[in-house]
Amino acid sequence: MLRQSGRAPASRHAMPFGAQMTPEGVRFGLYAPAQSRVKLHVDGLVREMEALPEGWHRALVPVPAGTRYRFELEDGLIVPDPASRYQPEDCHGPSEVVDPARYQWHDADWRGRPWHEAILYELHVGAFTPEGTFRAAIDRLDDLVELGITAIELMPVADFPGPRNWGYDGVLLYAPDSSYGPPDDLKALVDAAHRRGLMVLLDVVYNHFGPEGNYLGAYAPSFFTDRYETPWGAAINYDGPGSRAVRDFMIHNALYWIEEFHMDGLRLDAVHAIHDDSAEDLLSELSRRVRDAHPDRHVHLVLENEENDARRLVPGARGGFTAQWNDDVHHGLHVAVTGEGDGYYADYRADPGLLARALAEGFAFQGEVMAYRGAPRGEPSGTLPPTAFVAFLQNHDQVGNRAFGERITALAPREAVRAAAAIYLLSPQVPMLFMGEEWASAQPFPFFCGFTGDLANAVREGRRAEFARFPAFADPAVRARIPDPVAETTFLSAKLDWAAREDEDKKDWLAWYRAVLRVRREHIWPLAGTVRRGGTFRTAGKAGMEVDWFDGKTPVLSLRANLGADEVGGLSMPEGAVIWAEGEIEGGRAGAWSVRWILRA
Incomplete structure (x- = not known):
């Protein structure tokens, strides 16, 4: 409506x-x-x-x-x-030249939505619809509302080289890429979303510029510094001589998207790659200036931060942030349902209790050494509210950084995926779906870009070399099967097939997601005012877990689950109303892939 x-x-x-x-x-x-x-x-x-x-x-x-x-x-x-x-x-x-005042907005009374009501849906504009445009995305907003989504999160749209890109190679940060349509079309998408009660968040990249089309070094070399390094090229100068103009460029960019495009928030990509030793670093200043400029709106600032800096997430802190993507929950869920243990998954496979801790307290690592990194990671997070974390089972990175871009339903059995999804969708943390997840889309989401010439060759070979260190890709013939990231066919393979939703199996998945999200709205949203900090957790056997969240000292929400194919025992089952169930749990024994969410009186 x-x-x-x-x-x-x-x-x-x-x-x-x-x-x-x-x-x-x-x-x-x-x-x-x-x-x-x-x-x-x-x-x-x-x-x-x-x-x-x-x-x-x-x-x-x-x-x-x-x-x-x-x-x-x-x-x-x-x-x-x-x-x-x-x-x-x-x-x-x-x-x-663009006249920002030309577009006639229709959202005069829109002030956004409180964060605890966020049910995020991450999408790539170019792959979301066959047309791949801002205007075409409008035609699918009603489907998202019917699903139960309350906020869409757009992967970066800042102008990038070539006709297609994930968006993280942007070089002109104020210009929506023309492949998606002119600026007024993006405004129309936001306007249409607001008319449906949907927030719109935009992914922005302030840690690097893309490898082609960035001319700043030719006339403003002070934008960059050799004092730091990033995985993607020259580091941006946020704390050295000449950095004031650089900081202003990025902070104005954040304000620009929120003010001219009425965005309800931003997701800041990989802030652990932003180096700044200033007394008030870029992130703190950006947050402060955005908040000060819009005290009458719900504006949400979300981080991706591998360092797990809990201090940036303290509610009400000046220069703080609304929430952070919780990779720990994803990694724990992924390992549980797939059994994979390569790379950064190794720690989570070695200690299944990390998932229970991430669900209860936010971060799995809160200052302990992470073996994969060989160094301590994170800060204590148990006093933060659950809404300071965004939980997910899939996102663009965790799907697209796989060699073939497979989705979770191609890697794990149906009952395992539903158990994992029921956990993150009903957790007090804020849930985020990845486009097409709601009907178990069979479309992969491989890495793609539209570079040409030597850069295209470098990206192609670099992509295959990246996987050479994994045993499964030791054979060059296997690596040769990895989709060519610069080929148009790779991009086209990622486009959602909306017609597939009419298959009976897809209809069943869609109905399941709608039902789970209905339960979230009815039973989890009302807890936001009472569950103000992390909970407690206990593990049972190899894959059993108990997590409880409290109103002060009184437990109000409980999770009992077995994310494994074998039965586990030793679970304590509290009294209360079961608001969602997967699998079989009875008498403290939990069957394979079983979940109980219990609302306690």
């Missing part, structure tokens, strides 16, 4: 970067401290920009929205605007 709402006022984020429309004309601004002169190519003319202190170059030109422009450096190199709002000819082409 669509919400009725009046038109909202025009949304425009003021910033020193890029092309800003003013009553006098378009103000073009480029931060280029390494250039004494910069020329502006606009409207068929070439104009000298005014050089200002601290590396800024500006020009005011009376041109309309839709005008295309570029900057010319002293050596003749012509580059796009790093703060371009739109790149209709991809990242190497001209930028286009």
